Amino acid sequence: MSDRTAAAAPLLKLRGLEQVFDTKKGPVAAVGGVDLEVRAGKVLCLVGESGCGKTTTARAAAGITRPTAGAVEFRGKPLADMTAGERTAYRRAVQYIHQDPYAALNPTRTVASTLTAGLKRHGLVKNRAEARAKAAELLRLVDLTPPESYLDSYPHQLSGGQRQRVNVARSLAMDPELLICDESTSMLDVSIRVSLLNTLGRLRDDLDVGFLFITHDLAVAKYFAWDGEIAVMYLGKVVEHGPTPEVIGNPQHPYTKALIGAVCEPDPDLARANQAAEQLRSAEIPSLTDLPAGCAFHPRCPAYEPGLCDAAEPALERTGAGGRRVACHVVARGRRTDDRTLTLDAVPGSRRPAPTGAADDPNQTTGAAWSA
Amino acid sequence: MSDPILSVRDLAIAYRTGRKESVTAVSGVDLDLYEGQSLALVGESGCGKTTLGLGLLRLLPGLGEITSGSLTYRLKDGGRADLLKMKKEQLRRFRWNEAAMVFQGAMNAFNPVIRIGDHFADTLRDHSDGRRWTKAAVEARAGELLETVRLDPDRVLQSYPHELSGGMKQRALIALAIALDPQVLVLDEPTTALDLLTQRSIVQQLHELRKKFGFTMVFITHDLGLAAELADRVATMYAGRVIETGSARDIFHGPKHPYTAGLINAVMPVKGERPALESIPGYPPSLKAMPEGCAFNPRCAFASDECRRSRVELELLTERPLAMDHAVACRHHDQVRFQRKQKENANV
Numbered sequence A: 001m002s003d004r005t006a007a008a009a010p011l012l013k014l015r016g017l018e019q020v021f022d023t024k025k026g027p028v029a030a031v032g033g034v035d036l037e038v039r040a041g042k043v044l045c046l047v048g049e050s051g052c053g054k055t056t057t058a059r060a061a062a063g064i065t066r067p068t069a070g071a072v073e074f075r076g077k078p079l080a081d082m083t084a085g086e087r088t089a090y091r092r093a094v095q096y097i098h099q100d101p102y103a104a105l106n107p108t109r110t111v112a113s114t115l116t117a118g119l120k121r122h123g124l125v126k127n128r129a130e131a132r133a134k135a136a137e138l139l140r141l142v143d144l145t146p147p148e149s150y151l152d153s154y155p156h157q158l159s160g161g162q163r164q165r166v167n168v169a170r171s172l173a174m175d176p177e178l179l180i181c182d183e184s185t186s187m188l189d190v191s192i193r194v195s196l197l198n199t200l201g202r203l204r205d206d207l208d209v210g211f212l213f214i215t216h217d218l219a220v221a222k223y224f225a226w227d228g229e230i231a232v233m234y235l236g237k238v239v240e241h242g243p244t245p246e247v248i249g250n251p252q253h254p255y256t257k258a259l260i261g262a263v264c265e266p267d268p269d270l271a272r273a274n275q276a277a278e279q280l281r282s283a284e285i286p287s288l289t290d291l292p293a294g295c296a297f298h299p300r301c302p303a304y305e306p307g308l309c310d311a312a313e314p315a316l317e318r319t320g321a322g323g324r325r326v327a328c329h330v331v332a333r334g335r336r337t338d339d340r341t342l343t344l345d346a347v348p349g350s351r352r353p354a355p356t357g358a359a360d361d362p363n364q365t366t367g368a369a370w371s372a
Numbered sequence B: 001m002s003d004p005i006l007s008v009r010d011l012a013i014a015y016r017t018g019r020k021e022s023v024t025a026v027s028g029v030d031l032d033l034y035e036g037q038s039l040a041l042v043g044e045s046g047c048g049k050t051t052l053g054l055g056l057l058r059l060l061p062g063l064g065e066i067t068s069g070s071l072t073y074r075l076k077d078g079g080r081a082d083l084l085k086m087k088k089e090q091l092r093r094f095r096w097n098e099a100a101m102v103f104q105g106a107m108n109a110f111n112p113v114i115r116i117g118d119h120f121a122d123t124l125r126d127h128s129d130g131r132r133w134t135k136a137a138v139e140a141r142a143g144e145l146l147e148t149v150r151l152d153p154d155r156v157l158q159s160y161p162h163e164l165s166g167g168m169k170q171r172a173l174i175a176l177a178i179a180l181d182p183q184v185l186v187l188d189e190p191t192t193a194l195d196l197l198t199q200r201s202i203v204q205q206l207h208e209l210r211k212k213f214g215f216t217m218v219f220i221t222h223d224l225g226l227a228a229e230l231a232d233r234v235a236t237m238y239a240g241r242v243i244e245t246g247s248a249r250d251i252f253h254g255p256k257h258p259y260t261a262g263l264i265n266a267v268m269p270v271k272g273e274r275p276a277l278e279s280i281p282g283y284p285p286s287l288k289a290m291p292e293g294c295a296f297n298p299r300c301a302f303a304s305d306e307c308r309r310s311r312v313e314l315e316l317l318t319e320r321p322l323a324m325d326h327a328v329a330c331r332h333h334d335q336v337r338f339q340r341k342q343k344e345n346a347n348v
């Protein structure tokens, strides 16, 4: 690993990312200060309910929108400071895979034409035959074989799962280093979903592609980001972030706990037990134009404490070992109690990893894969 | 036990695809449901769940048609009726009063320019004979239903559909579907496209509604977790046929059809361990190119030459009647050994 210092530095870094939209009802902070990193060959999963800002974060990360504050950095270089040439390289290196495969493919183009449009635009293929050969190779990469039976198809002739794959294949044409996948496995059947995840997993492991992976599905997050991290978003903020096995196996934030508790497993006996699970105080998500005071989760939180939770907003703070960060007053109070008993814990005071020094010791940074 | 509330026999449904062409989307379906049972129809997309669900109420779109079979309901007055023999006027009375449907993608089913309150008024007035629904009566009934699904009637009745979240719309639609107290409620993918926590609240409300109103429920889903949560009975569909049916425990603890077992194995557990990913190879067949013999044979690890030649019917595995039994349509079902991989994890 030590000879791959470059690979240990993050590919993508979001620093204090904010996206405020002006709407009729006033400013909407769809993303309110997000700090995250993605490394080559690693996965960062963003999970959370609809409207919590996942897509908005992903679009800013992909350079599709310009954040209203904060920065997106690719290989240490802020997007805003890039030269035209650097931007073109960035556009090729970072590919965005759209939420809805039905909307994402042009219905009037054949698969071959869709797959080669980008290559032609960037002058990466010399002639038609070369373009077609490249398209066939891409289809093989996503298990659409034999490619000949798909090259001349139109999107309406393909199933949802096949379209999904064409969509992935198109983004691979540019040999990307980072894929930003937005819900690319939702609404698929279990069997198709598993095989698509296997395909994406090969890109991650064999081609060292990094992933910013957005999903509603915690099982998909667990499986695809097992060696990576999960960041749970709620109303524009990250409320819990850490290594996947820990976030899924031992969630700390009451919102993460509620999400994991809400999963129905395919076993009627477990389901019965589930019915007794702790309930949220409210099913509705507050509006971004009318955010609750203090912790934005407090009107729904089963652990809510009046006077504490509705007074001030909890900060996203490191808790315990293993690089977990949680934004919750009650968790923070528990940690302070722990800190007093565990005098060996030397974390406080040096919570911010130095931005460049991080690359010197990859072993130390893997546990702390974020920027403050 | 009394007669089933709904008996389906040898039902077949086809869609016309051209002047003289049609495809068979559902065939040979036999199902019985007792009063108060909830049945989940599961299977991959395109296997005919929606078509069968619509067929149960004769709500098929213009090009769809029931081509054979029978659909017998026990009505509120105790009489029995074959839905397929009903005239237009009888059907109008039957729907909403005896059986109602919540459509797939229902979140978009409300007319966007009509307030929720007026949707209730229209439904109540259009579908009940002999009863005059005054404004106050509509509001009282709608209010009662909305409160049962934990919506604030004062706010929701005045709202236009776009002013409600997806979860609120879905709950309002369920309330609307049961406005005339139907005995049977068919729901097509009632929680798909909703957030996890919203799904959970819908599930909880369906439990409560069933407890309160006692209707029989058929719901369609490709989410096996939801089926385990809500269903007493499960029917797996493949290529337009019911290939296995049984109690939720029969199906989830001991599936006998390789397809059902494959579907359950392909579910990725969130809680507990992380067993290897499993999948069913290939895709469901196209209606225009059905494999010979058992339609599942190209994807089946147990397929024999016989499977490639001929298909077997649903076979009852015990002596119980159909609505209580475990039945499977697989000639090698005794070879299917199902091992539950997932262990309970008390921490989560």
Ligand SMILES: Nc1ncnc2c1ncn2[C@@H]1O[C@H](COP(=O)(O)OP(=O)(O)OP(=O)(O)O)[C@@H](O)[C@H]1O
Residues within 6 Å of the ligand: A021, A022, A023, A028, A029, A030, A048, A049, A050, A051, A052, A053, A054, A055, A056, A057, A216, A288
């Ligand atoms: N262009 C825009 N103008 C105004 N508000 C916007 C705009 N784009 C997004 N929003 C709002 O920002 C919030 C976050 O939206 P976003 O699409 O990022 O959510 P998401 O987490 O991706 O949700 P989903 O899971 O449904 O895809 C929402 O409240 C949304 O309505």
Ligand SMILES: Nc1ncnc2c1ncn2[C@@H]1O[C@H](COP(=O)(O)OP(=O)(O)O)[C@@H](O)[C@H]1O
Residues within 6 Å of the ligand: B015, B016, B017, B023, B025, B043, B044, B045, B046, B047, B048, B049, B050, B051, B052, B061, B063, B064, B287
């Ligand atoms: N209006 C229609 N015309 C022709 N074929 C249809 C129509 N609606 C559905 N089908 C076909 O019938 C089959 C079953 O579809 P459907 O009942 O919607 O399945 P499911 O609900 O299980 O996804 C599919 O092959 C589908 O393409």
Ligand code: SF4
Residues within 6 Å of the ligand: A253, A254, A255, A295, A296, A297, A298, A299, A301, A302, A303, A304, A305, A308, A309, A314, A327, A328, A329, A330, A331
């Ligand atoms: S700060 Fe309070 S309201 Fe917010 S998540 Fe923690 S316990 Fe719940």
Ligand code: SF4
Residues within 6 Å of the ligand: B257, B258, B259, B294, B295, B296, B297, B300, B301, B302, B303, B304, B307, B312, B329, B330, B331, B332, B333
């Ligand atoms: S009948 Fe044969 S092909 Fe069909 S599911 Fe059973 S073993 Fe497989």
Ligand SMILES: [Mg+2]
Residues within 6 Å of the ligand: A054, A055, A056, A099, A182
């Ligand atoms: Mg989104």
Ligand SMILES: [Mg+2]
Residues within 6 Å of the ligand: B049, B050, B051, B104, B188
């Ligand atoms: Mg359907």
